[in-house]
Amino acid sequence: MADWEKSRHGLTTPRDAKQIKGLGLKVSAPEIPAELAANSVGCAECHLANPEQHADSFEHNGYRVHTVVTPTDCAGCHSQEVDQYRLNLMSAAYGNLMNNAVYRDLMKSINGDQKLVKGRLETTDADDLTRADSCLSCHGTKVEMTGLGNRETEFGAMMLPQFTGWPNNGVGRENPDGSKGSCAACHTRHQFSMELARKPDTCGQCHSGPDVPAYKVYKASKHGNQYASLNGDWNFQTVPWVVGRDFNTPTCAVCHVSLITSTEGSVIARRSHQMTDRLPWRIFGLIYSHPQPKEPDTSRLKNAAGLPLPTDFNGGLAATGLIDTGEQDRRRATMQNVCLGCHSRNWVDGHWSRFERAIATADAMTHTATEVMQQIWSHKLAKGPAQQASPFDEAVEKTWIEQWLFFGNSVRYSAAMMGADYGVFDNGRWYQSKNLLELKSWLDLHQRRK
DSSP: OHHHHHSHHHHOOHHHHHTOOGGGOOOOOSSOOHHHHTSOOOHHHHHSSSGGGOTTOEEETTEEEOSOOOHHHHTTTOHHHHHHHHTSGGGGHHHHHHTOHHHHHHHHHHHSEEEEETTEEEEEOOOHHHHHHTHHHHHOOBOEEEEEEEEEETTEEEEEEEEESOSOOOTTOBOTTSOBOOGGGTSOTTTTOHHHHHSHHHHTTTOOSSSSOHHHHHHHSHHHHHHHHHGGGOOOSOSSEEBTTTBSSOOHHHHHTOOEEOTTOOEEEOOOSOTTTTOSEEOSOSSSOEEOBSSSOGGGOOOTTSOSSSBOTTSOBOSSSBOOHHHHHHHHHHHHHHHTTTSOHHHHHHHHHHHHHHHHHHHHHHHHHHHHHHHHHHTTSSOOGGGTOOSSSSHHHHHHHHIIIIIIHHHHHHHHHTOHHIIIIISSHHHHHHHHHHHHHHHHHHHHHO
């Protein structure tokens, strides 16, 4: 309640918010539903919305109430943002993990329960609670209401809903009304604060690494240093967000989401909740970097071996499903325009040349490591895809995984955000080199023993 009382929702009616003109308008729905317009957005406006769509609706004191507030409910006022978010890879994060047999196999090798059986380690798949506490904490769970149960409250006994997959605020949460995502992943309830969503600490909940080390890299970068030192003087509440007046160095939101203008009022970047539309490359190596997927559902991708991956083990790209070079160029120009809000063209071009070179060299180191791993499989020193076995469940395979999932990603993320030390000695090039030597030494040793 205290959070809500301080929120824009608690202090403003949608009708008043809709009166704002120009770029400062925060309500994107063409028309506000009549039942919402005149009241501040409180409990009822969110938890009574769209009851016919909610499988978790239940009778409560004469009303049809639901527990899980979803993007569909938020769309009453924020339709544009919800439509954009549906195009976002994050919106499909649950299905992209759980509907992909390769990723599920990797997840099993990490989260699975391991027991020593007759001298051998055997791994069983993780249970739902373990998955919800690990990978699905960020990716999102599938939330389903299983029924009503009697519960004692301060108001006496009540029949209240019971759920599987709850609580969860994951970005790709599958909701009881059929929608995907949780706005509260970034705009934490019940303030739903713009300031909170604009600060890197919020993104750091899920992007801390070592597989996605964006937050750690940012903190090590010049931009992160400036943010940590100076953000107390910034204005995180205003729309549009004016570079040089409201803030003076990028945050995650500046580069990927927010409506940014110059002090003269010209638009540098339009607000977007499709986080990928300023990104030409997906630098999260699977197992190599690749152009961004066209659609949020990446489980439909197929590489040359027929696996649901954007690349194959030799670096080839999936035949369909990835954006083309023309779209990459458009997205590159959009992101570079954000950089140009502070930097000269020479500076921006120089940075991007280094960044895209780092993409190529990190991928090359992964390719060499994969060639060694393929030799290990071909010599039957480990069981891999050719033996219809998991490529993730043996010790030497985990060494190979680290080459692309940890160290290759660190090099690329560091280059993207100028966090040089992180990409060299902390978790980057040093470890790519060391890891490759260890893989090759393992192969040589076991070949001699064979």
